[in-house]
Amino acid sequence: MPSSQRFTPFSELIDLNPRGRVGPTADLVPYVGMGDVSNNGQLMRIGERPAAQLAPGQTCFQDEDVLFAKITPCMENGKGAYVQGLDGRIAFGSTEFHVLRARPGVSSRFVYHWTRSRKFRRSAEVMMTGSAGQRRVPAAFFERYRIQHRTLSEQHHIAETLDAVNERIVLAQALLAKLATTRDGVLDHLLRYGVHTGRREKETLVGAIPEGWNVRGIGEICSVGSGGTPPRKEGAKFFTHGGVPWVKTLDLTEGEVSATSETLTPLAVKSARLRTYPPGSVLVAMYGGWEQIGRTGILSLPATVNQAISALEPGSDVDPVYLLCALQHGRPRWRRVAASSRKDPNITKDDVRKFLIPLPPLEEQAKIVEIRDALLSQLSWAAADLRKSCQLQESLLDDLLMGTL
Structure with a gap:
């Protein structure tokens, strides 16, 4: 139990944004940017920066200080860190950090853990000032935020x-x-x-594979289909909760697809002439740029798909999960076939049919x-x-x- 029910301003535990300066002979100094700290409070790396590039009054800190991101959305996302590994050096960092240094008689780790608290960050968010996208936690927050006194x-x-x-x-x-x-x-x-x-190997169009394996195009071992998007202007007539699962690229998880972000009414499926694919169908994303092309999933429930996805129904000589693994393993090869008349590259259903995979015996x-x-x-x-x-x-x-x- 706490030693008392007395409350004290958080600012009494810390020195906020203490000042420091570069030594007269320093060329490179330790530097921590916002990208060097994680959303879960870890200091991932300490870089270096020429001392001459530091601005007057640049944020500085030392071992056992706490970094607290003050700008949105970094603060809300949990950006911050406990500083270690400087070995007595003074480091510098982003001006979007508040630096919290525990005062004598205060545990620096206790201060750090407070900054990881959801309640602490929610209270800081309420006190943010500035315009949208540039809102910051003011120094006054630490004076106004009160915590129970602890020995x-x-x-x-x-x-x-x-x-x-x-x-x-x-x-x-x-x-x-x-x-x-x-x-x-x-x-x-x-x-x-x-x-x-x-085993002996043989050279193929997909590289060396064991003898006894074959190379097959997707169209040789699967039925390849796609889907579409019903008119959104129809609203609830076509789009509903708890309807027919409708898979889009972002629903693909590289594993089982057991739920979708949107579902359709039976009327929408019928009107758009969409095919409902059975469980075990393997899905491949065709559009969306390099980050999305070749993204995969395997249905664990009956579902239809939109026009950005190829749906593969495996034949009797290929295991659906093996097909999923082979497509994931061969994903880099989509770069050889992707083309586009628009800004983002894409692949076509015909490209999917021709895509080669190594095929072992069942x-x-x-x-x-x-x-x-x-x-x-x-x-x-x-x-x-x-x-x-x-x-x-x-x-x-x-x-x-x-x-x-």
Whole structure:
């Protein structure tokens, strides 16, 4: 429990935006821009900048200071960091940071965790000043925002508890990244060499593949269709909640498509002559520039699609999930065929039909899919553990800092 119910201005815990200056012999100085801090409060890198480029009164800081983004939308997004790794040097940074330096008798980590609090940032947002797109948290916010008084011992206890949760999150993030790298490496190997080692290879139009594999165009192994967009002027007559799922490019997740952002009425499907594709159909984005071309998904429910998507219904000699993996693995090759008469490149349904993929025997396809599913299961477990840790962090932040625990 807190030592008392006395409240104190946050400004009494910190020196705000302390001044510093470059040493007389400095050529390059440590520098942190807004892009060097993350939305979850991590200092991702420390760069350098010529001292001569620093403006008078440039934001400066040292180890154990806290950076707090003051401009919209960076502040609302959670931009900020706890400064470490300067080894006694003075660093400089974006003028869009407030720098919070803990005063003697105050835990710098306690200050940092307060800046990660949702309540703290929501209150800061209310006090922002300036025009839209250029709104900033004023220095006066730290004078007006009040928190429960805590002894230094209490501050350390709260900070250590929250640091332990942070460490758990960091470890969970590292595990998730490692598993994702492993998945990508294993799938790359499987889609190049298969599940058996030591086999002879043969050169093909998609590169070297094991003997016993074939190369087939999508049109040879799938029925290829597309869709369209009903007239939006019809409003609720054609567009509704809980209707027929209608897939657009941004609904493609590189995995299962189990929901869509918009659904259609049966009348819209009939009027626009849209085909409803069965579960197991593999979808490929054809429009939207390099970021979207070749984006994929596989239906887990019956759905129709718009005109930007090719829908592939696999034949009997290709596993739908293997087809999805092969398309994802071959995505860079779309750059060879994409063309456009407009600003953004695109591919056509005919390009999709002609697109070549390596095709192992069905039994080997099934083994590749089995390994892929096991890897995704590990990733799913790790992602769930990370979500739980983040939820625990949010709950503890509010409860410990507000004194309800």
